[in-house]
Amino acid sequence: MPADQSTQKQHGEEAQRTSSVASHRVPRAVDAVPGAPSSLAPSERYQLTRVGRRARIGQIFKLARTYEVWRGLTPERMRSLIEDLGPMFVKMGQILATRSEILPQEYCDELGRLRTEVEPVPFSVVRDCLEAEYGIAPEHVFAWIAEHPLGSASLAQVHRARLVTGEDVAVKVQRPGAQQIMAQDIDIMRSLARHVSRFMRSEQVIDFTGVVEELWQSFREETNFLMEAKNLEEFYDLHVGVPNISCPRPYTAYCTEHIVVMDYIEGISVEDPATLRAAGFRLHDIGSQIVEDYAQQVLDDGFFHADPHAGNIIVSGGVIYFIDLGMVGRMGGHDRSLVQEMIFSIARGNVADLKDALMRFAVSRGDSSELDHAAFLTDLDYIVSDFAARDLQDLDVGGLFNALVNLARKNDVELPSVVTMFARGLVTLEGLLSEYLPDVNMIEIIARHMSRSTNPVSAAQEMASELKTDSWKALKSSLVAAGQLDLASRMLTRGQLKINTQLLGSEQVLRHIGGIIDRLSMAIVVAGLFIGSSVVYYAKIEPVIFGIPVIGFLGYSSALVLALGLGREIWRNSHGK
Structure with a gap:
């Protein structure tokens, strides 16, 4: 990649420029804008009502009838339908655009246009949004704003502007009503997930409730632009000493929950490799630097871009800029070390180490004793046989983590959401x-990065830091346990101590024991009916029909029916059904 000798100078000028802006505050009307997420309940904050839910469901069905989805959809009609359905469906369409194993390639190509070709809202609406957020006319904040947006996405659109203090900026404005529509759609999905979960067994591959809750958490983070401004600032600070990698720096004084003001970066998107090649850039160098930095984000910083598609990366003046940090992932030192263990366990074909690393990473749903470890290891064998036979540089790390996520769900093991975000980022x-x-696999670059970054001194320091934190937690827990033990001892001496016990084990075994007890009880009832009916028969208790007491006849009949039913259950149980 051709190096720009003015890059460092450019960074210095940007730092001075943004520091001067930090001292300038928008008028007090802006400070009055509520920024932090509201403490109101979601139903009140996002205006979620039953009437609104029914109206939204009616809109969805109306659009489905308009596009006649039951007759099939062409790629173009599918994209148009998704755009009309709203921002949440556009977001899902963007995810599907990267999943060619789910949709044919022509559908993926068409849905890929949802990233940048969403119909923009009129500029008059944008201006009204700015005035509503700031509480003053936009002319008091911006010297001018371009009416035509730089880009328009499902949630927001970006306009170039210039502050009254003279800085060129990009203004990202959230679409009016997009937050409420997305919240309403997820609320509908939540209701559907609750009903579907009643009919889904725990061994199903997809945890609908967990997926929807993860979607809800992602929605709350992505629609809060103050959080995106904070992410931009943190990403910028982490890359101050990194050559040729950066991001637009936010102007936090002008950011609100629905507006982000950041540096305007004019460059070439990596979506356009032909233009980059014509400008003299080497694609191999750009790709290598992007992957190298992504490895640093995940394995060194523990703070990474969770949606690194081509539309979110631009090249300007020899510097690669990551933009749109609405979705980020965070990993602690412990999680980062486990990711490395999992990758190398697969490469070495060591199923035991892979299982150990995965189980230390995962959070099991329900009682961990119910996990079928034999089946879990068998599934891991399939993954190892698929990936471990390849050389390290040929290892498909994106497919690897997708396989591990699917494996975890199949075996009723829940992985942290950060693993899913990391896997999606790698696939992207x-x-x-x-x-x-085209001739280099991403894992090769990541492996080289891990080997270079494995510094014994820094590793020892990080381990010592984690040991210090764990020791403090252990000491605190010990003090709490000592206090509880003292309380238990005093209650024991006073005769006030009560002990609750719980039998832990397989529910299947307990149900089997319960079935045995039920059948034994039924056998006793049948025997009692037979003996009681015999006593009634010999006593000739009236009324009598054909020489048989009616009560005795009913007792014999009941005993016969129950005995046949009991025999049937015993036969089915003995034949494993």
Whole structure:
């Protein structure tokens, strides 16, 4: 990649420029804008009502009838339908655009246009949004704002502008009503997930409730632009000493929950490799630097871009800029070390180490004793046989983590959401590599990064820091346990101590024991009916029909029916049904 000698100078000028802006505050009307997430309940904050839910469901069905989805959809009609359905469906369409194993390639290509070709809202609406957020006319904040947006997405659109203090900026404005529509759609999905979960067994591959809750958490973070401004600032600070990698720096004084003001970066999107090549850039160098930095984000910083598709990366003046940090992932030192263990366990074909690392990473749903470890290891064998036979540089890390996520769900093991975000990010970057690094696998670059970053001194320092934190937690827990033990001892001496016990074990075994007890009880009832009916028969208790007491006849009949039913259950149980 051609190096720009003015890059460092450019960074210095930007730092001075943004520091001067930090001292300038928008008028007090802006400070009065509520920024932090409201403490109101979601139903009140996002205006979620039963009437609104029914109206939204009616809109969805109306659009389905308009597009006649039961007759099939062409790629173009599917994209148009998704755009009309609203921002949440557009977001899902963007995810599906990267999943060619789910949809044919022509559908993925068409849905890929949802990233940048969403119909923009009129500029008059944007201006009204700015005035509503700031409480003053936009002319008091911006010297001018371009009416035509730089880009329009499902949630927001970006306009170029200039502050009254003279700085060129990009203004990201959230679409009016998008937050409420997305909240309403997720609320509908939540209701559907609750009903569906009643009919889904625990061994089903997809945990609908967990997926929807993860979607809800992602929605809350992505629609709060103050959080995105904080992410931009943190990403910028982490890359101050990193050559040729950065992000637009936010102007926090002008940011609200629905507006982000950041540096305007004019460059070439990596979606356009032909233009980059014509400008003299080497695609191989760009791709290598992107993957190298992504490895640093995940494995060193523990703070990474969770949606690194080509539209969110631009090149300007020899510097690669990551933009749109609405979705980020965070990993602690412990999680980062487990990710490395999992990758190398797969490469070495060591199923035991892979299982150990995965189980230390995972959070099991329900009682961990119910996990079928034999079946879990068998599934891991399939993954190892698929991936471990390859050389390290040929290992498909994106496919690997997707396989592990599916494996975890199948075995009723819940992985942290950060693993899913990491896996999605790797799959997205691998799509970029097909154009920029056709002969190099991403894991090769990540492996080199891990080998270079393995510094014994820093590793020892990080381990010592984690040991210090764990020791403090252990000491605190010990003090709490000592206090509880003292309380238990005093209650024991006073005769006030009560002990609750719980039998832990397989529910299947307990149900089997319960079935045995039920059948034994039924056998006793049958025997009692037979003996009681015999006593009535010999006593000739009236009324009598054909020489048989009616009560005795009913007792014999009941005993016969129950005995036949009991025999049937015993036979089915003995034949494993």
